Amino acid sequence: MNPHKLFIVIVALGVLAAPLPAAAQPPAKVPRIGFLGSGSPSTYGPLIVAFRQGLRDLGYVEGQNVVIELRWAEERSERLPDLAAELVRLKVDVILTHAGPNALVAKQATTTIPIVVAFAADLVGSGLVASLARPGGNVTGLNLLSPELGGKRLQLLKEAVPGLSRVAVLWNPALPAVVAIMRETEAAARTLGVQLQSLEVRGPDDFESAFAAATRGRARALITVEQPLAFIHRARIVDFAAKSRLPAIYPFKEFVDTGGLMSYGAHAADLWRRAATYVDKILKGAKPADLPVEQPTRFELVINMKTAKALGLTIPQSILIRADQVIQ
Numbered sequence: 279m280n281p282h283k284l285f286i287v288i289v290a291l292g293v294l295a296a297p298l299p300a301a302a303q304p305p306a307k308v309p310r311i312g313f314l315g316s317g318s319p320s321t322y323g324p325l326i327v328a329f330r331q332g333l334r335d336l337g338y339v340e341g342q343n344v345v346i347e348l349r350w351a352e353e354r355s356e357r358l359p360d361l362a363a364e365l366v367r368l369k370v371d372v373i374l375t376h377a378g379p380n381a382l383v384a385k386q387a388t389t390t391i392p393i394v395v396a397f398a399a400d401l402v403g404s405g406l407v408a409s410l411a412r413p414g415g416n417v418t419g420l421n422l423l424s425p426e427l428g429g430k431r432l433q434l435l436k437e438a439v440p441g442l443s444r445v446a447v448l449w450n451p452a453l454p455a456v457v458a459i460m461r462e463t464e465a466a467a468r469t470l471g472v473q474l475q476s477l478e479v480r481g482p483d484d485f486e487s488a489f490a491a492a493t494r495g496r497a498r499a500l501i502t503v504e505q506p507l508a509f510i511h512r513a514r515i516v517d518f519a520a521k522s523r524l525p526a527i528y529p530f531k532e533f534v535d536t537g538g539l540m541s542y543g544a545h546a547a548d549l550w551r552r553a554a555t556y557v558d559k560i561l562k563g564a565k566p567a568d569l570p571v572e573q574p575t576r577f578e579l580v581i582n583m584k585t586a587k588a589l590g591l592t593i594p595q596s597i598l599i600r601a602d603q604v605i606q
Contacts, residue, residue: 309561310345312370312391314362316380317510318352324532328547329374329396332554344561353482353510355379362387372560374553377506378404378453385417392566395419396553397546399504400455401571410571418566419556420549421573423504428459429466431527431542434579435499436470438540438593439525446475446497446524448488448515450505459503479507489518500526502533504543512536525589531580534605539589540581544574578602 315322326348330340338344347370349361358380365373366388373384376396384393385406397420401407408414410421436442447463450456460476467474475495477488492500500519502508508515509530516538519526528534529543556569579597582605586593598604 308343308345309372310347310368310370311557312347312365312368312373313349314358314365314373314375314380314384315348315350316353316355316358316377316506318350319348321353321510321512322376325376325396325546325550328550329554332551333557335551336554336558338554338558358383359387366391372557374557376550378406379506381406381417381419385415389416391416392560393417393419394553394556394560394566397422397544397549399423399453400458403454403458407571410573412567413569413571414567416566418569418571420552421571422544422549423455423459424574425455425458425462427529427543427577428461428463428501428503431501432463432466432470432472434540434542434597435501435525435527436472438527438591438597439499442472442499444473444475444495444497445499445501446477446492446495447501447503448477448479448508449503450480450507451478452480453505456503456505463501463503479505482507482511485511485514485518489522492518492524493522497524500524502526502528504529512538520585520588523589525591531578531603534580534582534585537585538582539585539591540579540593542579543577545576545578548576549574580605 340346347368349365351357351361362384372392372394374394374396375381375384378398381393381395381398393416395401399422401421402410406417449460464474475497477492479485479488502515512533513536516533516536526539528538528541530546531541534541559569579601580603581593581601
């Protein structure tokens with residue numbers, strides 16, 4: 279054969295045998311995380327930052343190998359069902375949410391898309407999971423509350439405020455886990471010789487009447503128990519305590535960052551970072567039914583010395599040495 283023709287044949291065969299370019303391969307599917315929030319970016323922003331940091335620690339880069347679809351109800355709980363339905367229509371791979379009521383809305387919207395709850399009062403008590411060890415459905419995540427927190431907070435408040443005899447408690451009796459904390463608070467009050475004043479808050483419109491009742495009842499201090507409503511309206515609660523000159527203890531550091539006196543409870547940002555590990559496992563094939571619900575292991579005591587000074591309160595050294603953070 280003519281050497282020139284032989285060269286052409288070899289080149290042609292080489293072209294036919296060459297692998298298809300990478301562009302011909304189907305693009306890898308980028309997983310999508312849907313977020314269902316009852317508040318707004320301003321109230322939950324720091325916690326979303328913690329979740330995103332958790333994802334980055336696991337190798338996720340938003341916009342490259344993961345997409346997050348954020349949906350906020352902006353403190354209007356009636357919007358949650360429509361937002362949940364929207365995430366289901368988008369066919370997200372997993373839904374992240376927070377608090378039992380939000381998770382219940384998500385579960386009503388889908389029984390197939392996995393749901394991770396970043397923190398909830400009591401996933402078992404609210405009927406979202408069958409048990410902590412074996413959730414059993416499409417929901418898993420992180421529990422938030424320990425009933426003994428109620429007694430611990432009252433004890434800290436009594437230690438910080440000499441002669442304290444009457445304390446108002448802001449709580450929501452509609453949440454079973456909060457009821458358990460209230461019972462523990464009442465038991466501690468009997469032991470410590472403190473009279474409690476119950477301030478029930480089930481919705482945003484209840485705050486003003488609760489505050490007015492605290493003023494009429496001559497409360498000398500305030501305890502706020504964990505609930506999404508209180509977290510969303512923390513600035514309002516802290517402002518009331520400041521204007522009424524009430525020493526107060528709150529469930530999360532975020533209240534103290536807003537100007538509250540002190541907080542004792544689970545480390546909220548830590549729980550949201552941990553939620554990223556649940557999402558990661560699910561995106562890699564794990565089923566929510568097989569992922570045990572985590573209990574909080576990290577609790578923190580935070581004290582705002584500027585607020586203490588404004589109240590004319592000297593925080594005892596016995597409390598300061600136990601604090602995880604003291605804000606000057």
